[in-house]
Ligand code: 3MF
């Protein structure tokens with residue numbers, strides 16, 4: 001049976017266009033308006049930071065609990081589901097020097113306590129997936145921290161969360177740089193290595209973002225295959241990236257259609273989505289879009305994914321195998337390109 005893909009994105013993917021060099025260029029949609037877009041655009045999974053669910057992640061628990069319950073009702077009413085919660089550990093004054101790997105024990109404690117609350121929030125909105133994007137776990141200068149000690153701190157954080165809730169799974173979303181000069185756990189492979197050092201490796205996996213793999217000089221489809229092989233690909237952030245520069249979060253397939261095709265092919269071939277995994281997007285609208293048309297990057301990414309699924313399914317695999325057997329990869333190259341351009 002062919003996989004019926006389900007799609008997700010985070011509310012931050014509908015945004016005001018502010019960047020590091022300029023202010024917002026369009027007004028923010030309200031959260032309720034954003035939720036309406038999920039239905040309009042054909043998405044049913046919602047990805048959250050902890051403070052997308054609650055107004056203040058430092059507020060008394062009773063307040064956070066009520067807000068999380070209210071949000072769950074809003075999702076239920078609209079037939080939406082929460083895919084994951086990611087503690088936003090990179091904006092708070094206590095995480096300036098990193099969260100899990102801050103040099104101050106007090107700051108590391110803050111990060112851990114906040115992450116435990118993120119799990120409690122996840123339980124209230126009905127998901128077992130916790131995403132770690134270790135944005136500030138790295139250095140600006142290498143001498144400021146001990147890299148081996150940092151890895152141990154990350155494993156300690158993972159273990160503490162696995163113990164806090166025996167049901168949750170932790171998905172690492174790795175990125176080699178930005179905002180840090182260099183990250184401590186730059187790729188999926190690095191994180192999977194750490195997963196096996198934890199108390200419960202079966203509950204530690206990954207979310208792979210296409211752009212992050214490209215920034216690391218890696219092929220996103222191969223990264224996905226690496227995680228799929230280990231049974232650890234539990235979410236994706238599909239997007240595109242024009243070479244190693246700042247994280248662009250371009251619409252899926254918009255830079256390199258063939259690279260996108262190969263991501264879809266590896267997902268499709270290895271059963272991604274059959275255990276409820278979402279096809280997640282992490283895409284930004286161009287700053288030049290006006291508010292009224294600032295969700296087209298989501299529409300486009302989903303449409304390109306679905307078209308590529310069709311192309312994967314209609315590829316003449318027998319012919320592919322013949323060309324492989326003949327070791328005629330030049331012919332295979334043209335065959336794939338002709339398939340992609342519809343010849
Ligand atoms: C990073 C992420 C998110 C970021 C988001 C906001 C789960 O690639 O996917 O973390 O917070 O991109 O900019």
Ligand code: MG
Pocket residue numbers: 173209237282
């Ligand atoms: Mg991402």
